[in-house]
Amino acid sequence: MKSNISYQESIEILHSLQIRPKGIEKIPFTQALGRILAEDIIAEENMPKHPTSAMDGYALNYEDVPLLFGSGVQVLSVNKAGGSEEKIAQRGGCIKTFTGAKIPTNCDTLVLVEEVREEEGKIFALEGMEFKKNKWIRVVGENYIKGEVLLTKGSKITPFEVALLAELNCVFVCVYLKPKVAILSGGDEIIEVGERERENSIRSVNNHLLQALCTSMGAEGRIYPLLADNKEQIGKQVKEALRDCDVLITTGGASKGDFDYTQEVIKEVCNMQFKGVRMKPGKPVGFGISKEGQYVFTLPGFPNSSAVTFMLFARVILGKLLGTTPALEPLQARLSQGIKKADSRMEFRICNLRVQNGIYEVGFWDKKTLQSSVVNNFCSKSALMILQEGGSDLQEGEMVEILLLDSLIKL
Numbered sequence: 001m002k003s004n005i006s007y008q009e010s011i012e013i014l015h016s017l018q019i020r021p022k023g024i025e026k027i028p029f030t031q032a033l034g035r036i037l038a039e040d041i042i043a044e045e046n047m048p049k050h051p052t053s054a055m056d057g058y059a060l061n062y063e064d065v066p067l068l069f070g071s072g073v074q075v076l077s078v079n080k081a082g083g084s085e086e087k088i089a090q091r092g093g094c095i096k097t098f099t100g101a102k103i104p105t106n107c108d109t110l111v112l113v114e115e116v117r118e119e120e121g122k123i124f125a126l127e128g129m130e131f132k133k134n135k136w137i138r139v140v141g142e143n144y145i146k147g148e149v150l151l152t153k154g155s156k157i158t159p160f161e162v163a164l165l166a167e168l169n170c171v172f173v174c175v176y177l178k179p180k181v182a183i184l185s186g187g188d189e190i191i192e193v194g195e196r197e198r199e200n201s202i203r204s205v206n207n208h209l210l211q212a213l214c215t216s217m218g219a220e221g222r223i224y225p226l227l228a229d230n231k232e233q234i235g236k237q238v239k240e241a242l243r244d245c246d247v248l249i250t251t252g253g254a255s256k257g258d259f260d261y262t263q264e265v266i267k268e269v270c271n272m273q274f275k276g277v278r279m280k281p282g283k284p285v286g287f288g289i290s291k292e293g294q295y296v297f298t299l300p301g302f303p304n305s306s307a308v309t310f311m312l313f314a315r316v317i318l319g320k321l322l323g324t325t326p327a328l329e330p331l332q333a334r335l336s337q338g339i340k341k342a343d344s345r346m347e348f349r350i351c352n353l354r355v356q357n358g359i360y361e362v363g364f365w366d367k368k369t370l371q372s373s374v375v376n377n378f379c380s381k382s383a384l385m386i387l388q389e390g391g392s393d394l395q396e397g398e399m400v401e402i403l404l405l406d407s408l409i410k411l
């Protein structure tokens with residue numbers, strides 16, 4: 001087991017693991033929001049299938065455009081969207097064609113209703129108008145062509161993919177199964193939400209926070225009963241959780257207190273890959289693989305530390321189990337104030353975020369103390385500021401790297 005390693009080394013360990021995605025299930029496309037595709041989605045036909053009107057207007061042959069400025073063009077009939085009758089325009093004539101309708105035979109030009117006037121069954125160009133061939137006409141395959149890969153395996157289904165699946169008449173889609181994540185949290189001082197408060201108690205936060213993060217990442221988080229400071233009970237629940245789930249997350253009991261039994265139990269059932277990372281917050285974080293092959297993370301007990309380590313570490317494994325490899329995408333932001341860096345560890349410091357003159361700007365204007373127990377620091381528009389290991393103080397106006405929270409809570 002490696003200990004006190006750099007953040008970069010710990011991430012490389014996770015990315016180096018050869019992890020097969022979970023199994024596949026077929027579900028209705030209407031239930032696929034947020035899921036990860038396990039197959040390519042390929043167009044079975046062109047869209048549109050035929051030249052189509054993009055606006056309300058009059059369809060005619062381009063060679064008849066000069067007539068619009070003279071004797072006029074005869075309106076032959078009306079062509080509405082969805083009509084099944086084949087429309088054919090004779091020379092010298094036009095067909096009034098509405099948005100979404102198939103362009104009539106012999107027509108290659110559409111003049112808009114607001115560009116002409118209609119008098120006694122003929123249309124005439126308004127003064128100053130110019131007309132172009134094929135303008136306002138959607139060509140065959142403009143959206144996509146038959147055989148084109150429209151959605152790739154490993155893509156996440158957003159509302160826009162749902163819309164495309166509907167257009168493609170994909171009633172069912174194949175998606176990866178959701179990883180099951182067991183969440184074990186506790187300590188004698190922790191009480192559950194809704195439980196009567198007692199002396200020196202702390203309301204349970206981590207288990208609900210982590211379950212919500214699991215859901216936002218496309219996994220199924222399962223909250224187990226709170227752990228007491230009892231090694232036998234912890235061992236029993238850890239073994240039970242490992243039977244049920246693909247990933248086990250523990251919070252608390254990861255430091256060196258007299259009653260921190262969790263790490264002792266985890267070492268007995270896991271081959272620990274690393275324990276302790278030179279980062280802030282989250283130094284006690286650990287990762288191992290159980291004897292049966294489940295992935296185990298021991299996260300710190302403070303909510304902010306727990307959240308940050310889950311987003312940076314567990315997210316990698318969940319992504320692999322879902323058939324994708326989520327990468328961090330740091331952005332550049334300007335400091336609104338100077339920073340004193342008293343710790344040599346790499347820091348992921350929660351900060352305020354705003355846009356000033358088109359540039360991200362970060363600072364700490366409404367953050368409380370940066371202690372890891374202040375979970376409300378994460379609730380406003382925020383980001384994680386990346387301060388490199390061994391770095392020095394920073395001055396107002398300098399550029400720093402940030403990670404948007406919105407990008408960290410999803411795959």
